[in-house]
Amino acid sequence: MKILKSISEVRRVVNNNKNKQIGFVPTMGFLHEGHLSLIKKAREENELVFVSIFVNPTQFGENEDLDSYPRDLERDSNLCLNAGVDYIFLPNANEMYGENFSTFVQVDKLREGLCGKSRPVHFNGVCTVVTKLFNIVKPNKAYFGEKDAQQLAIIKRLVKDLNIDVEIIGCPIVREEDGLAKSSRNSYLSERERIEARVLSMGLKKCKALLESGERDVQALKKVIEEEINKAESSKIDYIEIVDSESLQEVETVKNKILVAIAVFIGKTRLIDNFTFEGEK
Ligand code: AMP
Numbered sequence: 383m384k385i386l387k388s389i390s391e392v393r394r395v396v397n398n399n400k401n402k403q404i405g406f407v408p409t410m411g412f413l414h415e416g417h418l419s420l421i422k423k424a425r426e427e428n429e430l431v432f433v434s435i436f437v438n439p440t441q442f443g444e445n446e447d448l449d450s451y452p453r454d455l456e457r458d459s460n461l462c463l464n465a466g467v468d469y470i471f472l473p474n475a476n477e478m479y480g481e482n483f484s485t486f487v488q489v490d491k492l493r494e495g496l497c498g499k500s501r502p503v504h505f506n507g508v509c510t511v512v513t514k515l516f517n518i519v520k521p522n523k524a525y526f527g528e529k530d531a532q533q534l535a536i537i538k539r540l541v542k543d544l545n546i547d548v549e550i551i552g553c554p555i556v557r558e559e560d561g562l563a564k565s566s567r568n569s570y571l572s573e574r575e576r577i578e579a580r581v582l583s584m585g586l587k588k589c590k591a592l593l594e595s596g597e598r599d600v601q602a603l604k605k606v607i608e609e610e611i612n613k614a615e616s617s618k619i620d621y622i623e624i625v626d627s628e629s630l631q632e633v634e635t636v637k638n639k640i641l642v643a644i645a646v647f648i649g650k651t652r653l654i655d656n657f658t659f660e661g662e663k
Contacts, residue, residue, distance in 0.1 A: 406521030441507025
C-alpha cells in the first residue's frame with residue numbers, strides 16, 4: 383500500500399493502470415467499521431482500491447467542528463493496509479484548493495431539506511470535493527454509506543446530471559451493538575452521552591415497527607421517534623423527517639419508498655441516522 387499526497391502522483395498511478403477497474407472510497411478518516419465495510423466491498427469488486435482521507439474544509443460551516451474533527455493517520459493507514467487498500471490519497475487543503483479557487487458544484491433541490499437546513503454550505507462542499515476526487519482518481523465504482531442518505535441521493539444526482547462516468551454504490555449502515563450508527567463523531571460523546579445516544583436508533587426502530595404494523599400517519603410516526611429521543615436528557619432534535627427516498631420531498635402518506643431521517647444533538651455532538659421503508663405503490 384502506498385500513501386500519495388499529491389494530485390500528480392495519483393494521476394501517474396491512474397494513467398499507469400488504465401486497464402484496471404478502480405474502486406474508490408472517499409472518507410474524512412478516523413476510520414471505523416462503517417468505512418471498512420465500504421472498503422471491503424470495493425476490494426471484492428475491483429482490481430485497484432483507492433481510499434481518500436481528507437477533512438474537507440469547504441463542507442464545514444463556520445461554527446462547526448473542522449478544527450476538532452478527529453484525526454489518526456497512523457491507525458487509519460494500518461486499517462487500510464489490513465483491508466487490502468492499494469493507495470491512500472492524502473492531500474492537504476492547499477493541494478485540493480490552491481490559490482484563487484473559485485468553482486463550486488451545487489445540486490439544487492436535494493440539498494435544501496434535511497441536513498441542508500441547518501448546514502447550508504455543507505452539500506456544496508461535498509459535491510465540489512467529490513467531483514474533484516472523481517476527476518483525479520477516475521474510479522469505475524465509488525462507494526458511499528447509506529448512513530449519509532441525503533449525501534448518497536445528491537451524489538447519484540450529481541453524477542447523472544454532469545455525466546460523470548462512475549457507478550455509485552450505496553452500502554448499508556454499520557451499527558454498534560446497541561444500535562448506534564458508527565460515526566467518527568461518536569468519539570466526541572462522554573460516557574453518559576454515549577449511553578443516551580441510543581435513543582436515535584431506538585426511536586427509528588420503534589417507528590419501523592409501527593410502519594410494519596400498518597401505521598401510515600406521518601405525524602404519528604414522527605411522534606414515536608420524538609418521544610423516544612426526548613427520553614435522553616442531553617438530546618435536542620434538529621429534525622425528524624419522512625421524505626420520498628429519491629426526491630427527498632416531504633410525504634403526507636407512506637407511498638413508494640420513504641426515507642425516515644433524523645438529526646439530533648446529543649450534548650454538543652450532532653448525530654444522524656435513518657432507515658428506508660417500502661410503502662404501497
Ligand atoms: P466520512 O468519513 O464520515 O465522510 O464517511 C465516509 C463514508 O463512509 C461516507 O460514504 C459515509 O456514508 C460512510 N459511512 C460513515 N459511517 C458509516 C456507517 N456507520 N455505516 C456505513 N457507512 C458509513
